[in-house]
Amino acid sequence: MSDLYGRHKAVLPDWLALYYEDPLEITHGEGRYVWDAAGKRYLDFFGGILTTMTAHALPEVTKAVSEQAGRIIHSSTLYLNRPMVELAERIAELSGIPDARVFFTTSGTEANDTALLLATSYRRSNQILAMRNSYHGRSFSTVGITGNKGWSPTSLSPLQTLYVHGGVRTRGPYAELSDDEFIAACVADLEDLLGHVRPPAALIAEPIQGVGGFTSPPDGLYAAFRRVLQERGILWIADEVQTGWGRTGEHFWGWQAHAENGPPDIITFAKGIGNGMSIGGVVARAEIMNCLDSNSISTFGGTQITMAAGLANLTYLLEHDLQGNARRVGGLLIERLRAVAAQLPGVREVRGRGLMIGVELVKPGTDTADPETAAAVLEAAREEGLLLGKGGGHNTSALRVAPPLSLTVAEAEEGAAILERALRSTQ
Incomplete structure (x- = not known):
């Protein structure tokens, strides 16, 4: 040792x-x-x-970090922050969400935690739909919506979580069905579930499940889910912590494989945007992001040095x-x-x-x-x-x-x- x-x-x-x-x-x-x-x-x-x-x-990122560190590293969100505004503007445009607002955190866990706060406050419900085999972070609230027992050390939670079929294509009761039949069965299961409970606040789902082993449903499943959710006013949170920024190749965001009904109500992101710097965040349309009726800040979310890294990294990613x-x-x-x-x-x-x-x-x-x-x-x-x-x-x-x-x-x-x-x- x-x-x-x-x-x-x-x-x-x-x-x-x-x-x-x-x-x-x-x-x-x-x-x-x-x-x-x-x-x-x-x-x-x-x-x-x-x-x-x-x-x-990456030279472009290390140079941006070094130059920003020589000016100022941190001031908190209590002051105007040019790099944070600039990165938020770019992410809002890339998100596809109309009239988008962006809030920066320090991790994907914190981003998902914020998304849950927004959704439950906006909908006045503490019920959340989540996918079986999912992973959304290690905080108390995100562990409570994680559908993977290996990463969920407690069943205690401030939320009531209901788990839905569909995140794993080749295992489970619908594995032998065709893609169209699989989607239809999962939608029927969702509709049946919603018939027995009070309307939940949101469905949170990874377009491709990360910790779950890079499993995913057929393209279009979440679009079909979205039709059911929209009829009931239930929000869709796309957890793009691992799938975002072009990693899937075919799309910039994982949700775009399920885009028939437009973008999600809320997108969470983290990991790759900072290329190693601690950046997470939430994008939501203004009425959802602004629904909180008390003050809040993020001491380390959006700090100048991480935003400088994110801007340089995103620019490199797009230009190359x-x-x-x-x-x-x-x-x-x-x-x-x-x-x-x-x-x-x-x-x-x-x-x-x-x-x-x-x-x-x-x-x-x-x-x-x-x-x-x-x-x-x-x-x-x-x-x-x-x-x-x-x-x-x-x-x-x-x-x-x-x-x-x-x-x-x-x-x-x-x-x-x-x-x-x-x-x-x-x-």
């Missing part, structure tokens, strides 16, 4: 998850690569949990068409991994879109999750210089592949080759 690991265990909580039997200290990074304390280089296919979205040590790169390189990577999976009975499914790819592992010949093999693949990949994530609602048996969106074709092939060897060595 390293000295740093021993010190970690002595002062930090036991429930603070660490990857690997011998936990890794990352000391620096560049582009799509990071280095550990021993000087070993790794291709990063997880980006600090989808947070280093553009690249490690990283959404298009995610579509092109991610499409090649998915096909490469599916070709490998076809030869391995322990790989149940390769799914996802863009550079948000899940590889679900099972015990060969069964549908039983295999978290032990998933952990072994993570270790084997690390030994060869590749960092992956894991997740899933069935005992974390899905590998999560989510590199920075600037990934090159050569790097995608390098990572796929390492992952193939790791999978074969553990089957």
Whole structure:
């Protein structure tokens, strides 16, 4: 056990998850690569949990942070803040929400917590619809709407949560149906549920479930849900903490795969927008955002240094068409991994879109999750210089592949080759 690991265990909580039997200290990074304390280089296919979205040590972002730090780092939201206004203007326009207002937080958890406050206040209801297998954060309220027991340590909650079918396409009671039949069954289940309860405040849903193992419904499910919700005045909150900013390749936001009825009422975001800086936030139309009847502030949300990073990162992302790169390189990577999976009975499914790819592992010949093999693949990949994530609602048996969106074709092939060897060595 390293000295740093021993010190970690002595002062930090036991429930603070660490990857690997011998936990890794990352000391620096560049582009799509990071280095550990021993000087070993790794291709990063997880980006600090989808947070280093553009690249490690991106010069445009580090320059913006350095220059802003030389002027002023922080003043709180009690004062006018030019970088915060400028980033809010750009996000409001990109959101697709008419007459949008933006509130900045420091994390996705806090963003979802704020969205829940807005929705329950606006609708005067503490009932929330959430998806099975979902994850929305680690605060008291967001744990209370998380549909993944591995990340929900208490059933106590200030909210009454009702869980809906549909977030996982290939498991559950509707898995054998066609896409159209699947959507129809999920909508019928939602309508039946709503017939038995007082009208909830909102449905919160990740367009692609992140911690749940990069699972998703057929395109159009949330549009079909939205028709039902709008008839009853129920809001739709799209949790774009992991799917936003072009990661899926085909769309800038995950909700756009379900866009028949227009944008959500509320969008939450975080992670990639700051490329490692602590930025989260909420976008909502003005009548919802302004419904609170008391004062509020955010001491660290929207601070000048994080807003400078967000502006530089968003500019780089758009000017270099990283959404298009995610579509092109991610499409090649998915096909490469599916070709490998076809030869391995322990790989149940390769799914996802863009550079948000899940590889679900099972015990060969069964549908039983295999978290032990998933952990072994993570270790084997690390030994060869590749960092992956894991997740899933069935005992974390899905590998999560989510590199920075600037990934090159050569790097995608390098990572796929390492992952193939790791999978074969553990089957």
